Amino acid sequence: MLPIDPTKKLSFNRRIADGDLVIVYERYDTMKPIKVSEKGVLQNRFAPTPELWTLVLSHRTQILYIADISFVVMYLELVPGCVVLESGTGSGSLTTSLARAVAPTGHVHTFDFHEQRAASAREDFERTGLSSLVTVGVRDIQGEGFPDQLLGQADSVFLDLPQPWLAIPSAAKMLQQDGVLCSFSPCIEQVQKSCEALKLYFTDIRTFEVLLQTYEVREGNFGSWQDSDGASSFLKGCKKRQRNNLEASGTQTVIARRNGETRGHTGYLTFARLNCSM
Amino acid sequence: MSSKNSDETLSGNRNPRITWEGCSVLLDINDGDRVLFSRLNGGAKIKIGNKNCSLQPLIGCPFGSSFQVDVGEDGPFLSRVGPASEGNNLGEKMDCEVMEECRDNRALVDNNTAQTLTGEDIDEMRRKGVTGDEIVEALIANSATFDKKTAFSQEKYRIKKQKKYAPRILVRRPFARSICEAYFKKQGEKIGFLRVDTLSLLLSFANVTSHSDVLVLDMLDGLITGAVAERLGGMGYVCNTYCGMTPYPINIVRMFNFSNETCKKIVHASLSELQPSSRSENSTSIDQIEDDSDIGKVQNKEMSSPSTIDLVSNIESGKSIKAGDKAPLDAINSWKENGFSSLIIAAPDLDAWSIAKELVPLLSYSAPFVIYHQYLQPLATCMHNLQTEKMAISLQISESWLREYQVLPSRTHPHMQMSSSGGYLLTGIRITASEKSPA
Numbered sequence: 001m002l003p004i005d006p007t008k009k010l011s012f013n014r015r016i017a018d019g020d021l022v023i024v025y026e027r028y029d030t031m032k033p034i035k036v037s038e039k040g041v042l043q044n045r046f047a048p049t050p051e052l053w054t055l056v057l058s059h060r061t062q063i064l065y066i067a068d069i070s071f072v073v074m075y076l077e078l079v080p081g082c083v084v085l086e087s088g089t090g091s092g093s094l095t096t097s098l099a100r101a102v103a104p105t106g107h108v109h110t111f112d113f114h115e116q117r118a119a120s121a122r123e124d125f126e127r128t129g130l131s132s133l134v135t136v137g138v139r140d141i142q143g144e145g146f147p148d149q150l151l152g153q154a155d156s157v158f159l160d161l162p163q164p165w166l167a168i169p170s171a172a173k174m175l176q177q178d179g180v181l182c183s184f185s186p187c188i189e190q191v192q193k194s195c196e197a198l199k200l201y202f203t204d205i206r207t208f209e210v211l212l213q214t215y216e217v218r219e220g221n222f223g224s225w226q227d228s229d230g231a232s233s234f235l236k237g238c239k240k241r242q243r244n245n246l247e248a249s250g251t252q253t254v255i256a257r258r259n260g261e262t263r264g265h266t267g268y269l270t271f272a273r274l275n276c277s278m
Numbered sequence: 279m280s281s282k283n284s285d286e287t288l289s290g291n292r293n294p295r296i297t298w299e300g301c302s303v304l305l306d307i308n309d310g311d312r313v314l315f316s317r318l319n320g321g322a323k324i325k326i327g328n329k330n331c332s333l334q335p336l337i338g339c340p341f342g343s344s345f346q347v348d349v350g351e352d353g354p355f356l357s358r359v360g361p362a363s364e365g366n367n368l369g370e371k372m373d374c375e376v377m378e379e380c381r382d383n384r385a386l387v388d389n390n391t392a393q394t395l396t397g398e399d400i401d402e403m404r405r406k407g408v409t410g411d412e413i414v415e416a417l418i419a420n421s422a423t424f425d426k427k428t429a430f431s432q433e434k435y436r437i438k439k440q441k442k443y444a445p446r447i448l449v450r451r452p453f454a455r456s457i458c459e460a461y462f463k464k465q466g467e468k469i470g471f472l473r474v475d476t477l478s479l480l481l482s483f484a485n486v487t488s489h490s491d492v493l494v495l496d497m498l499d500g501l502i503t504g505a506v507a508e509r510l511g512g513m514g515y516v517c518n519t520y521c522g523m524t525p526y527p528i529n530i531v532r533m534f535n536f537s538n539e540t541c542k543k544i545v546h547a548s549l550s551e552l553q554p555s556s557r558s559e560n561s562t563s564i565d566q567i568e569d570d571s572d573i574g575k576v577q578n579k580e581m582s583s584p585s586t587i588d589l590v591s592n593i594e595s596g597k598s599i600k601a602g603d604k605a606p607l608d609a610i611n612s613w614k615e616n617g618f619s620s621l622i623i624a625a626p627d628l629d630a631w632s633i634a635k636e637l638v639p640l641l642s643y644s645a646p647f648v649i650y651h652q653y654l655q656p657l658a659t660c661m662h663n664l665q666t667e668k669m670a671i672s673l674q675i676s677e678s679w680l681r682e683y684q685v686l687p688s689r690t691h692p693h694m695q696m697s698s699s700g701g702y703l704l705t706g707i708r709i710t711a712s713e714k715s716p717a
Contacts, residue, residue, distance in 0.1 A: 066479065100487045214675065
């Protein structure tokens, strides 16, 4: 998925090869991941990106979507070479973007207490070619904290846990000075308790909600009022003639409006920076 | 570990979490009330209130350190203080008191008699060298109404006075995040009102990562270029393209502490250099773009004129490393042969479609592109045209919505003010034109 291997980089001459992972685009709302084999015949194949992967991955848990993911990567100040800790792994939607941000020299240590989920995530990272950048551990971070060997190593920590405040003291120990933590929680009560716990070790505590709105675009054809004929333009019978009339005289413009149905809430993102000791 | 941070190891063994002479820093004064960028040179100064302080004491401190203004024998100077403690007190105090708060503001009358200390008194105290914190305490002690306030408004009062009499300066590492936020807050027009959440979406949609070759048309004074270079970490290229003779200015790039490695990967090439030779003479559309770009050029001059803005103090110095050289020939040839791996367009004053028409074909097949605009309409038209011309797929216009919250015990709510427009993104994936899908 990432252009670490130069021979697999996108190029005009690059053809899809046996064993490649591609995303198949069927319609604007249907896509799926396919491992290419010799017999496959399909059009509209794409090289995967973390964004496409988020759209097609199998949901083992509720996942994070692009608006939250992008904001997290930006606010955690991730750049190539960073070490980032994540708990829980879930379906690996965010993990993929974290890996892209820290590649090729950084590392993502991600933990989930669910053994099977961790195993499935490992398989996915194998498939998407990220296994050298991501280590999946099975561990109850709320109960046990992050492992001691990562002490003071992390540039950033991301928590998506039911009781994040239990993991915050351990997260603070893992972070380098001035490192950034993010906690994602769907409920405001979780945010409230997390912020209380954060105050002990962190400064610059800020909570956000970020949502994505999409637009539909089409060509509109609006007739002038003067050319219309009162109620008759609504009558089915003469609609066709009427419309022909309008098309002749009307103005063609491209129009846009927000899509009708949208996600109204995903979760609150709380960011905090480790206090700088004197 | 940070010592592994590719960028820094390449430029020596410097710890990127500690300031050094000549580095660029973001100074956050009073918890975001004022933000400015500065370069820590010998003579660099900062003006706080009516006092000029040297930034010398900041050199060699860990990023994240706080400073306050103290007055010594040689005048005011910056001294380092521990993490602000007031905020923490607030939390603890609130815990026990907030539930049974019985005080309210029925007895408070706004007649300017509550404070018995006069302006002259305070000036006198300052002359005697009383510290800012002590002045704040004195103001509280001499306020007739302080005790009648709720715990929450007591804290508000304290913070307000502390900001005025004992300002805090926080040293931050400049990242795309903080640079974008600071500009958006103070000089939004300079970066086309691109909000930080929109910028982060843009970088994701464009799949920017190390080893990518990103083509950008950046008329936001280098914000996009810098943000992309930050994600490349010195591996891969960010190539700025332009029409005509002069590349667009990229002043903001100098605010990042980029290593020489990273700077070398920030390059520019004109449109005609990037286009396959057979195409450069044919279409009228290129001329059209050239015409349009005159507007851009006029603006170029405007933008590159030395800025005397609050945001950039001391950044102008010639000592900073140079980014934005001409793209090397072998890189150009490789892009001509293989195509770019992503494309980002941010040109507030040019027609989006006339640019997309020329630049999208320079992308590899299956590579993503993102076009930013602060207005919706130009993107809608562009999207419609890309659709009709069958140049791209997975086309979408999106807008990000961002709301910040105040989180305090029993007093959690969204901020009273929010930005209602952070700009729009048109995203898509380039497809091959030749093969038609079998029905």
